[in-house]
Amino acid sequence: xxxxxxxxxxxxxxxxxxxxxxxxxxxxxxxxxxxxxxxxxxxxxxxxxxxxxxxxxxxxxxxxxxxxxxxxxxxxxxxxxxxxxxxxxxxxxxxxxxxxxxxxxxxxxxxxxxxxxxxxxxxxxxxxxxxxxxxxxxxxxxxxxxxxxxxxxxxxxxxxxxxxxxxxxxxxxxxxxxxxxxxxxxxxxxxxxxxxxxxxxxxxxxxxxxxxxxxxxxxxxxxxxxxxxxxxxxxxxxxxxxxxxxxxxxxxxxxxxxxxxxxxxxxxxxxxxxxxxxxxxxxxxxxxxxxxxxxxxxxxxxxxxxxxxxxxxxxxxxxxxxxxxxxxxxxxxxxxxxx
Amino acid sequence: xxxxxxxxxxxxxxxxxxxxxxxxxxxxxxxxxxxxxxxxxxxxxxxxxxxxxxxxxxxxxxxxxxxxxxxxxxxxxxxxxxxxxxxxxxxxxxxxxxxxxxxxxxxxxxxxxxxxxxxxxxxxxxxxxxxxxxxxxxxxxxxxxxxxxxxxxxxxxxxxxxxxxxxxxxxxxxxxxxxxxxxxxxxxxxxxxxxxxxxxxxxxxxxxxxxxxxxxxxxxxxxxxxxxxxxxxxxxxxxxxxxxxxxxxxxxxxxxxxxxxxxxxxxxxxxxxxxxxxxxxxxxxxxxxxxxxxxxxxxxxxxxxxxxxxxxxxxxxxxxxxxxxxxxxxxxxxxxxxxxxxxxxxxxxxxxxxxxxxxxxxxxxxxxxxxxxxxxxxxxxxxxxxxxxxxxxxxxxxxxxxxxxxxxxxxxxxxxxxxxxxxxxxxxxxxxxxxxxxxxxxxxxxxxx
Numbered sequence: 149x150x151x152x153x154x155x156x157x158x159x160x161x162x163x164x165x166x167x168x169x170x171x172x173x174x175x176x177x178x179x180x181x182x183x184x185x186x187x188x189x190x191x192x193x194x195x196x197x198x199x200x201x202x203x204x205x206x207x208x209x210x211x212x213x214x215x216x217x218x219x220x221x222x223x224x225x226x227x228x229x230x231x232x233x234x235x236x237x238x239x240x241x242x243x244x245x246x247x248x249x250x251x252x253x254x255x256x257x258x259x260x261x262x263x264x265x266x267x268x269x270x271x272x273x274x275x276x277x278x279x280x281x282x283x284x285x286x287x288x289x290x291x292x293x294x295x296x297x298x299x300x301x302x303x304x305x306x307x308x309x310x311x312x313x314x315x316x317x318x319x320x321x322x323x324x325x326x327x328x329x330x331x332x333x334x335x336x337x338x339x340x341x342x343x344x345x346x347x348x349x350x351x352x353x354x355x356x357x358x359x360x361x362x363x364x365x366x367x368x369x370x371x372x373x374x375x376x377x378x379x380x381x382x383x384x385x386x387x388x389x390x391x392x393x394x395x396x397x398x399x400x401x402x403x404x405x406x407x408x409x410x411x412x413x414x415x416x417x418x419x420x421x422x423x424x425x426x427x428x429x430x431x432x433x434x435x436x437x438x439x440x441x442x443x444x445x446x447x448x449x450x451x452x453x454x455x456x457x458x459x460x461x462x463x464x465x466x467x468x469x470x471x472x473x474x475x476x477x478x479x480x481x482x483x484x485x486x487x
Numbered sequence: 488x489x490x491x492x493x494x495x496x497x498x499x500x501x502x503x504x505x506x507x508x509x510x511x512x513x514x515x516x517x518x519x520x521x522x523x524x525x526x527x528x529x530x531x532x533x534x535x536x537x538x539x540x541x542x543x544x545x546x547x548x549x550x551x552x553x554x555x556x557x558x559x560x561x562x563x564x565x566x567x568x569x570x571x572x573x574x575x576x577x578x579x580x581x582x583x584x585x586x587x588x589x590x591x592x593x594x595x596x597x598x599x600x601x602x603x604x605x606x607x608x609x610x611x612x613x614x615x616x617x618x619x620x621x622x623x624x625x626x627x628x629x630x631x632x633x634x635x636x637x638x639x640x641x642x643x644x645x646x647x648x649x650x651x652x653x654x655x656x657x658x659x660x661x662x663x664x665x666x667x668x669x670x671x672x673x674x675x676x677x678x679x680x681x682x683x684x685x686x687x688x689x690x691x692x693x694x695x696x697x698x699x700x701x702x703x704x705x706x707x708x709x710x711x712x713x714x715x716x717x718x719x720x721x722x723x724x725x726x727x728x729x730x731x732x733x734x735x736x737x738x739x740x741x742x743x744x745x746x747x748x749x750x751x752x753x754x755x756x757x758x759x760x761x762x763x764x765x766x767x768x769x770x771x772x773x774x775x776x777x778x779x780x781x782x783x784x785x786x787x788x789x790x791x792x793x794x795x796x797x798x799x800x801x802x803x804x805x806x807x808x809x810x811x812x813x814x815x816x817x818x819x820x821x822x823x824x825x826x827x828x829x830x831x832x833x834x835x836x837x838x839x840x841x842x843x844x845x846x847x848x849x850x851x852x853x854x855x856x857x858x859x860x861x862x863x864x865x866x867x868x869x870x871x872x873x874x875x876x877x878x879x880x881x882x883x884x885x886x887x888x889x890x891x892x893x894x895x896x897x898x899x900x901x902x903x904x905x906x907x908x909x910x911x912x913x914x915x916x917x918x919x920x921x922x923x924x925x926x927x928x929x930x931x932x933x934x935x936x
Contacts, residue, residue: 450590
């Protein structure tokens with residue numbers, strides 16, 4: 149711990165006085181003498197990102213929240229009237245539905261709770277298995293095994309493939325009568341075949357294996373970068389103090405990598421919440437592979453759209469995503485405020 | 488020196504975190520709301536059309552949105568439009584879109600800037616879009632082509648308001664396929680009743696065959712089994728009422744359908760939820776399976792794709808269950824063409840539709856297509872194979888043909904039933920059937936009200 153803080157303070161001291169202070173002073177002077185052209189440039193540079201942010205993040209997000217209180221099939225316009233009960237859906241379009249969509253999702257939509265559960269399982273598997281596995285690979289490779297480069301490439305290979313392609317590759321592995329696993333273990337007959345992707349008790353785990361296969365490589369690369377950046381003198385110091393490799397890693401290296409750990413935590417949460425591609429490729433996210441993202445898609449994108457209902461599901465996903473994001477933002481900004 | 492370096496490198500991931508985070512927020516916001524935005528974009532219902540002035544049709548160009556994205560139908564469709572141009576002097580510009588994408592985007596497509604003509608399906612699926620004013624009625628086209636179609640075909644092209652909206656091109660029956668050689672070798676006879684069907688399945692199982700090849704990974708194939716059992720047990724009117732939720736899903740009739748299906752389950756290929764229908768068709772081709780219930784558009788087309796012995800393939804209509812209905816009905820989904828409300832060149836588009844609604848047009852299309860059959864009455868297509876000839880006969884024998892669950896009902900309900908049928912395949916017990924019926928009814932109430 150003490151090694152970290154020592155490593156940081158001198159750097160901060162050496163950075164700030166020369167490099168940082170002067171531009172601040174200069175900027176202040178420029179502010180006072182800003183010409184009309186400068187103002188336009190500033191307005192453009194600030195305005196365009198702001199507009200883009202409003203147009204592509206805030207407008208859709210707030211729009212979704214509003215739409216989630218309506219019943220709408222995507223045709224025609226919305227109106228403020230409340231939906232009349234017991235009317236054909238074509239006549240009852242674009243009306244105000246209150247919290248009915250949420251109520252229906254939680255009570256009569258059989259896919260909803262499985263989807264929430266699967267999203268949480270997905271997150272847990274990424275946090276408990278994929279990330280530590282990636283870290284393990286990184287630590288092992290960082291120790292300079294023979295052929296490190298080859299292992300590194302092999303483990304990183306899945307990260308370079310698109311998830312859609314990964315889904316297709318694993319289809320060949322899992323297919324019941326023609327797949328690799330069942331053929332190798334001799335269970336590709338018609339009575340004894342293991343239905344890896346069709347059995348709702350098996351398929352989530354089968355797909356999570358695919359996802360882990362890729363995610364571990366991703367995490368590994370991030371950790372390798374982090375490990376390479378760790379000051380070698382720290383290891384030497386730990387060695388001098390008589391720490392074994394286990395202690396060196398957990399007491400010295402791991403704490404130093406705190407920034408990279410945060411990156412990986414965020415990546416893990418985002419990757420698990422946006423999980424979609426693999427299950428969609430596998431069976432369109434039905435029968436044991438329900439995920440919130442898939443339910444949103446299957447309700448909003450399609451021939452007849454239940455835009456209101458799908459938006460309600462989207463809002464649920466948004467709320468779930470906000471939890472880790474809020475925690476992270478809070479942590480980050482609090483650290484910046486207290487220098 | 489080394490200290491500065493180390494702090495520099497630990498510093499940069501920090502800012503990367505922030506960037507990643509912002510990206511994350513953006514992505515989350517977009518995925519959550521992208522659909523809403525997309526849908527909102529196409530929302531305006533304005534239409535600019537000059538219906539008064541009639542322009543000369545010849546020499547103008549009509550755009551045609553097509554979901555015939557696979558090689559064989561694409562070639563057949565190109566032949567059809569070339570012939571249409573030759574006949575009507577109207578140029579056709581085809582915009583082909585992958586068929587799943589086409590279907591998924593249909594709502595925003597029709598509200599945005601659609602092509603003049605587009606490929607679509609008959610049944611409630613057509614009526615639904617017609618009812619929302621996204622499609623132009625083509626009664627005047629039907630006045631000219633009506634003579635060559637049966638009343639049933641006209642009914643399939645008619646919207647809920649009584650106007651015609653579709654020109655059909657082909658349909659294909661859902662029937663039980665088998666290999667002639669296999670039946671001859673083992674002296675199996677064609678079953679015509681439920682008991683004979685079960686007995687045959689039992690015999691096949693004894694002979695080491697999978698009696699009924701079955702796959703439902705895509706979700707929709709099993710809906711066909713539900714449909715046929717429903718029509719055999721409860722009849723065509725019941726099917727229609729159930730599909731439009733005029734009969735509750737908790738009805739005893741639905742229970743009986745699932746019970747018959749449960750009786751069939753021991754003879755159907757296990758693990759259907761993880762198998763693609765193409766693989767099930769392969770087990771029929773390989774003579775590991777004795778029968779397979781599916782559309783010719785799938786099974787016969789797969790035999791053609793696999794270059795299997797198409798001459799050995801044959802089919803029979805699903806056996807009778809309830810003597811009241813016998814073998815009167817079947818699923819024979821019909822595909823056809825519609826005119827967008829926002830079409831820019833309506834008159835020329837109608838000229839194209841008039842040509843498509845003729846015998847020569849259909850036979851031009853069916854030269855390349857070896858599994859579907861045309862709808863023009865008395866149509867003679869020299870290129871028909873045995874399967875196609877028999878399809879025409881069997882469809883003609885029917886008192887009514889249904890369009891398949893996802894075309895006869897609200898697609899949201901079809902989606903709900905996809906999940907329910909898969910759960911039934913996992914557990915066909917009576918207690919589960921009751922539970923699934925209740926779930927279906929609750930969802931139907933939410934979808935249809």
